[in-house]
Amino acid sequence: xxxxxxxxxxxxxxxxxxxxxxxxxxxxxxxxxxxxxxxxxxxxxxxxxxxxxxxxxxxxxxxxxxxxxxxxxxxxxxxxxxxxxxxxxxxxxxxxxxxxxxxxxxxxxxxxxxxxxxxxxxxxxxxxxxxxxxxxxxxxxxxxxxxxxxxxxxxxxxxxxxxxxxxxxxxxxxxxxxxxxxxxxxxxxxxxxxxxxxxxxxxxxxxxxxxxxxxxxxxxxxxxxxxxxxxxxxxxxxxxxxxxxxxxxxxxxxxxxxxxxxxxxxxxxxxxxxxxxxxx
Amino acid sequence: xxxxxxxxxxxxxxxxxxxxxxxxxxxxxxxxxxxxxxxxxxxxxxxxxxxxxxxxxxxxxxxxxxxxxxxxxxxxxxxxxxxxxxxxxxxxxxxxxxxxxxxxxxxxxxxxxxxxxxxxxxxxxxxxxxxxxxxxxxxxxxxxxxxxxxxxxxxxxxxxxxxxxxxxxxxxxxxxxxxxxxxxxxxxxxxxxxxxxxxxxxxxxxxxxxxxxxxxxxxxxxxxxxxxxxxxxxxxxxxxxxxxxxxxxxxxxxxxxxxxxxxxxxxxxxxxxxxxxxxxxxxxxxxxxxxxxxxxxxxxxxxxxxxxxxxxxxxxxxxxxxxxxxxxxxxxxxxxxxxxxxx
Ligand SMILES: Nc1ncnc2c1ncn2[C@@H]1O[C@H](COP(=O)(O)OP(=O)(O)O)[C@@H](O)[C@H]1O
Ligand SMILES: [Mg+2]
Numbered sequence: 001x002x003x004x005x006x007x008x009x010x011x012x013x014x015x016x017x018x019x020x021x022x023x024x025x026x027x028x029x030x031x032x033x034x035x036x037x038x039x040x041x042x043x044x045x046x047x048x049x050x051x052x053x054x055x056x057x058x059x060x061x062x063x064x065x066x067x068x069x070x071x072x073x074x075x076x077x078x079x080x081x082x083x084x085x086x087x088x089x090x091x092x093x094x095x096x097x098x099x100x101x102x103x104x105x106x107x108x109x110x111x112x113x114x115x116x117x118x119x120x121x122x123x124x125x126x127x128x129x130x131x132x133x134x135x136x137x138x139x140x141x142x143x144x145x146x147x148x149x150x151x152x153x154x155x156x157x158x159x160x161x162x163x164x165x166x167x168x169x170x171x172x173x174x175x176x177x178x179x180x181x182x183x184x185x186x187x188x189x190x191x192x193x194x195x196x197x198x199x200x201x202x203x204x205x206x207x208x209x210x211x212x213x214x215x216x217x218x219x220x221x222x223x224x225x226x227x228x229x230x231x232x233x234x235x236x237x238x239x240x241x242x243x244x245x246x247x248x249x250x251x252x253x254x255x256x257x258x259x260x261x262x263x264x265x266x267x268x269x270x271x272x273x274x275x276x277x278x279x280x
Numbered sequence: 281x282x283x284x285x286x287x288x289x290x291x292x293x294x295x296x297x298x299x300x301x302x303x304x305x306x307x308x309x310x311x312x313x314x315x316x317x318x319x320x321x322x323x324x325x326x327x328x329x330x331x332x333x334x335x336x337x338x339x340x341x342x343x344x345x346x347x348x349x350x351x352x353x354x355x356x357x358x359x360x361x362x363x364x365x366x367x368x369x370x371x372x373x374x375x376x377x378x379x380x381x382x383x384x385x386x387x388x389x390x391x392x393x394x395x396x397x398x399x400x401x402x403x404x405x406x407x408x409x410x411x412x413x414x415x416x417x418x419x420x421x422x423x424x425x426x427x428x429x430x431x432x433x434x435x436x437x438x439x440x441x442x443x444x445x446x447x448x449x450x451x452x453x454x455x456x457x458x459x460x461x462x463x464x465x466x467x468x469x470x471x472x473x474x475x476x477x478x479x480x481x482x483x484x485x486x487x488x489x490x491x492x493x494x495x496x497x498x499x500x501x502x503x504x505x506x507x508x509x510x511x512x513x514x515x516x517x518x519x520x521x522x523x524x525x526x527x528x529x530x531x532x533x534x535x536x537x538x539x540x541x542x543x544x545x546x547x548x549x550x551x552x553x554x555x556x557x558x559x560x561x562x563x564x565x566x567x568x569x570x571x572x573x574x575x576x577x578x579x580x581x582x583x584x585x586x587x588x589x590x591x592x593x594x595x596x597x598x599x600x601x602x603x604x605x606x607x608x609x610x611x612x613x614x615x616x617x618x619x620x621x622x623x
Contacts, residue, residue, distance in 0.1 A: 174365035184380030
């Protein structure tokens, strides 16, 4: 055996374990649920489950609701996290110190507890409503058991990590880049749009991908504080599977969610590759 | 001569207590002046104050006779070249160069013209569409200098722009900068901690130490007549010997040296290695033993143990060391000595 072949075999052996793990816990389940999702009531294979997904009124409203919640949540998460991260990068003082200390806290509170906390705070007769009542404001908007509740929970769960991610991208932008921009005459707005944003948009995209996947697949918060109908796909999946015992339909839902995530992943990877091309 | 830049009693203290104090300096139009000093002595602090990136605690900075203290960096007639990460990595060389000109609302044809000229000047024609990551460190710094030149600043500020480059390249860049300077007649303030660099490119050198100025003079003067002990030891190679003033004369052992500053008590003599002369025989001089002879190309470095007065180094032309050998007893005398109070 030549040295090259030996090295080749060694290389294969080295990647084999991780490939196997990937295969068993990712590829296989996806393939299996895809097969499951194509199984119809009489045991044959067709697209009936998918047709049902997109024609049934309730299912359709679930899908639209999920996309709405996801898109609004992701946009808000990015906007707030980016603002926080930019603020922390370019300011210092007491306020920044406090944000730095506080913004990670949500990461250390278990999801169920945080969700109950939000219900306590924002529910119909929760803390916020009672405090406002003291000031004579008697009508409190419906937040819990509504889209707003889920979005607020998503913000709570996702802002810390996204802020951390963006913060590290921003601190990788050297001061001299920004100072030299100032030096040639750029104002604050130009510095933001022509320098800071272009130098961090890749991480923004990473953040968007993570937030998107996290939100679209979320279960705890939508289950505990979402409306009964329409539902997020995760909750709907659980019902279809657990309550209605429609395994095939649940599989179709799961596969559809996977496709949505893949689309996001596709854009992410395409951007990454495009940029590599420019640099190389 | 016109004074292009005037720094007046500039003081800047950081919260830590470090900084610079009472810096006053006038820079002539078309002059290349160097701030030289060890790391942490406050060079960057002065330069950033001129550029507007730091607000001084007190003092004033005038450019072309107008105070610029109130103006932010983008409004000052200065341009700065930083030590590293000067270029914007997401923009091509062309865009890096054009950005400032676009802000100044220059016409597209004029921008193209100016950029192709400046690229020729820095010998990078044809690199317009490259990204900074595709250039070497030296090329990047040249583009950074070019970008600053395009702004036609009243004063160009350079903060150790070549310190990240290797020695050979650093040499080339110095020459190139010097050439650009004489072609453009630009006023430049150049910061470095490298005394050789300072000696080779400057019209004048400002020697700084611990936040204040030790001496401002031409390279020759700084080399020949350092005003302070610090300047003497920081610039060029120097020997130091302890002496004492008796009857108005500086004495080492039985030998007397001129006391040009009329000092008294304990003093330190500073002697350039090239001024250390060796004799054998009966001439007057300090007795010593040759410890070491190192031939360094066209000259040789001879170390002599002065028997209780320390070790002294002498630079001799190579043909003069042929008949010297280690262990030989010699007499040492000095063509020139400088005297400083011992601190
Ligand atoms: N932002 C800052 N905060 C506190 N101390 C600083 C700051 N910048 C510089 N210093 C201190 O001020 C002194 C002068 O720094 P600097 O001007 O950068 O020196 P140099 O450029 O000569 O190396 C150093 O002791 C340095 O540690
Ligand atoms: Mg410095």
